[in-house]
Amino acid sequence: MAGSRVRVSRRGGFWAGACAAALTLWSVPGAPRADPQALELAVKATYLYRLAAFVTWPGEDTGAPPSPVTLCVQGADPFGDILDRLIAGRRPGGRPIVVKRVARLEPRSGCQIAYVAGGPGQSPAQALEAVNTAPVVTVTDEARGGAHGIVHLIEDGPRVRFSIDAAQASESGVTLSSKLMALAVTVKR
Amino acid sequence: MSLSTPEPRPESLRRDERLADRRLLRVAWASAAALLAIGVLLGWRAEVDHRERAVRQAQVQADILAASVSAALAFDDRVAMGEYVAALGLNAEVAAAAVYDSAGHAVVSIHRKDAKPPPPEAGPPGAHFAGRRATVTGVVSERGQRLGEVYLRTVPESWPSVLGRHSGLALLSLLAFLLLGVVTAAASRLQARARLLTQSNARLVEAMDARGKAEEALRQSQKMEALGQLTGGIAHDFNNLLQIVQGAFELIGRKPGDPERVAAWSRNGLAATERGASLTRQLLAFSRSQKLELRPFVVAELIADMRELLVRTLGPDIALEVWLEAADAAVVSDRTQLELAVLNLAINARDAMPDGGRLTIATGLRAVPAGDPLLEAGDYVTLSVADTGEGMAAEVMERAFDPFFTTKGVGKGTGLGLSQVYGVARQAGGAAQIESQPGGGTAVTLLLRRSAAPSTPTVVREAPQPVLETAAGRTVLVVDDEAALRELACETLELLGYRVLEADGGDRALDMLQTLRPDLLLLDYAMPGMNGAELARQARRRWPGLPIVFASGHADSQQVEAALGGEAPFLRKPFSMDALARVVGERLRVADAGPEAPA
Incomplete structure (x- = not known):
């Protein structure tokens, strides 16, 4: 592109980016600013919240008004009240999100997106196994063990990125947006 | 000679034409104004269309950008966003573009070297065209979830391009204007020429009138010149003729007892008067008419x-x-x-x-x-x-x-x-x-x-042989203001056997007509007071069947005939005894034949 210049703002580092994502975009009130751990969680919470826009569940009519999406956190919830505050402060428009915490993830839990953290009642692997064929977008975290859900969050240097298991997604009957897949570090087919 | 003179056009007609001309001119100017208005309107319409199209195109680009960067914006993938924006920057029409996060802060932005950078904060969504460029701010959203904004500004359209877009219409309008101007100028020139033509036509008519009068005057002067040339010779001739007549009378007076020689002298005298009469007849006829009669x-x-x-x-x-x-x-x-x-x-x-x-x-x-x-x-x-x-x-x-x-x-x-x-x-x-x-x-x-030969002989020749009428008991009233001529006529008529009455003027004649009822009226045409024609009209009115004979030495016999309505015979002076006898006799015969018979 001759004669033009692309400027990407604040490429300073992971934490700067995380701060931007967490604080400036969604203004999560009360988030501990200096705590890198808290910032990383805020970014991940935002990702979870935004994931719903890029997924189509079976039986969904894209033309109909969007039905609420239930976002479950399985096992030990690392987010505390971050998720709840995020959803409370969300802007009008878009799909309604309901946050639900479950000890065990099951097909009839009513979850559509599930953050698998693992807990005393159900290990991540067990949780993933439980909804293997259910239309649940499972999200695992590299920081919380080796289990891989449909979306697996990865810390790539200063950024939070993700890989996608497209084969599992199609087995579960959910359709992920190609835009989402284009951003994935790896896509397993 | 008749000149066909062009009729001058009535003033009202010319006024109507002027009004029509003015109306035409007004229509022409109204057309020019309408043309200009239509040109401006079309140009404005084209400009609006162009702007809308430019805005629409920018909007489409912005929509594509928004759709492309939604996931990258959602998951904060600045590299991906940068790639999308850079790809948009390949479009030569794009001067500046930016992606803003949902808080309105610029995340990624590009701009051309010579263009202003995008604003650091997102403005309200919308599109507008200003300063020859389209600016669009669009919302990035996914499934209704608002993720941020995109900004796009096109490069300003170059002046040559703007002129190029409008030049066709402008040129057409200009040409139409020019055409209208030329037509109006030509029309006004034609009007001026028509006015000139009208004026010169009027002048021509005047000149032709003047020429006609001048020609008439010229003809008269030509005649007068010829007459002037003649005068000397004619006067000399007349003296000779008078000498013959005078000599004849003197000889007759001295030797009245010698009938043979008296007859010879009187023949000589009569011959001389005949020649004189012929001469004066010619001169009178010649000087008579002023108008051309073909x-x-x-x-x-x-x-x-x-x-x-x-x-x-x-x-x-x-x-x-x-x-x-x-x-x-x-x-x-x-x-x-x-x-x-x-x-x-x-x-x-x-x-x-x-x-x-x-x-x-x-x-x-x-x-x-x-x-x-x-x-x-x-x-x-x-x-x-x-x-x-x-x-x-x-x-x-x-x-x-x-x-x-x-x-x-x-x-x-x-x-x-x-x-x-x-x-x-x-x-x-x-x-x-x-x-x-x-x-x-x-x-x-x-x-x-x-x-072709003339239908009627132009000269009525007098019958050569004398016809002396017996005029038993008929009475003729002779009216002439000149005593010598009157007496001569009276004596001639008496010699012919008529009873004769005489009057020296019209009023006296009318009195005598009333009381004495003569059989015929012999009138001199030119008399002071009531002239012969007037007297004849009055006599005719009162006694319709009364025969009238005119005697005149007047030049214009036609005028006399017109005054009489062609109803009375006309004896030109000097007349012979025979001529008088014949005309009077014939007139009486006609009157005797019946009151209805033509004169």
Whole structure:
């Protein structure tokens, strides 16, 4: 592109980016600013919240008004009240999100997106196994063990990125947006 | 001669035309204004369309960007966002672009070197066109979830491009304007020319009027000039005639007892008066008419009638020879003008023969074949006047027919004589030719187009033999203001056997008519007070069957006849005893035949 210049703002580092994502975009009130751990969680919470826009569940009519999406956190919830505050402060428009915490993830839990953290009642692997064929977008975290859900969050240097298991997604009957897949570090087919 | 004069157009018509012209001009200007308005409107419409299209295109680009960067914005993938924005920057139409997060802060932005960078904070969504460029701020959302904004600004359209877009229409409008201007200018020039034409037409009409009057005056002056030329000779002639008459009477007075010699002397006297009468008749007829009257007449008769006058004009030293062929060939012309022409030629001949000579006047016929340079094919009557005079040189002959050209001294000629000759020949559909040599005489020939013979003889010839009527017991009232003439008429009538009453004026005559009821009224035309015509009208009104006879020496017999309504016979003075007897007798016979019979 001759004669033009692309400027990407604040490429300073992971934490700067995380701060931007967490604080400036969604203004999560009360988030501990200096705590890198808290910032990383805020970014991940935002990702979870935004994931719903890029997924189509079976039986969904894209033309109909969007039905609420239930976002479950399985096992030990690392987010505390971050998720709840995020959803409370969300802007009008878009799909309604309901946050639900479950000890065990099951097909009839009513979850559509599930953050698998693992807990005393159900290990991540067990949780993933439980909804293997259910239309649940499972999200695992590299920081919380080796289990891989449909979306697996990865810390790539200063950024939070993700890989996608497209084969599992199609087995579960959910359709992920190609835009989402284009951003994935790896896509397993 | 009749001039067809163009009718001047009425003022109201011209005013109407001017109004129509003004209305046309107004329509032209209204059209120009409408044209301009339509041009501006179309240009404005095109500009609006262009802006809308530019905005729409920018909007589409922004929508594509928004759709492309939604996931990258959602998951904060700045590299991906940068790639999308950079790809958009490849479009040469894009001057600046940016992606803003949902808080409105610029995340990624690009701009061309020569363009302003995008604003650091997102503005409200929308699209507008300003400063020749489209600016769009669009919302990035996914499934209704608002993720941020995109910003896009196009490069400003170059001035040449703007001009190019509008030049077609502008040029068309300009051309239409020019065309309208040219048409309006041409129309106004035409109007001006029409006005000029109207003015020059009016001037032409005036000039033609003036020319007609001038021509009439010229004809009269030509006649008067000829008469002036004649006067000396005629006066001399009249003296001679009077000498004969006076001598005859004196001889009769001294020797009244010798009937044989008295008869001879009185014959001489009568002959002299006849010649005098013929001369005055010619002069009067000649000076009479001022208007051109184109009538058919026989040329040979005209020459015969002029003979006496010509002899007097030429004088004793010049012999007149007349050769009249084609004795019944007529032409259509003005008789007086042709007489004048002959007289002019005779005067010229006389002046050319100061020591005497011979003048030959001849008439004849000539057939002109087709293809003649001067004349139409057909039969022509020739009238030639040739003298044995001094002749003229070629250069004089060339100009002989020109008006005002004369070789005579000042006061002797106007130079109009031969031009009048030429004019009368052309008027009769013919031509005039002149042949001459210095010392070899001059011959002028008039070629006059032959016409059908006149329907009525132009000259009523008096019956040659005297008819003396027996007038047993009939009474004639003679009215004349001049006592000598009245007495002469009375005595003549008494000699013829009539009872005679006399009155010296109209009023007296009417009284006598009332009381004495004569059988016939013999009237002088010109009388002081009530003239003959007026008296005749009054008498007619009261006694419709009363026969009336006029006697007059007045020049214009037509005027007299018109005054009488053509109902009374007319005796031209001087008249002979025979003529008086015949006219009075005939009038009485007609009256006796029946009151209804025409006079």
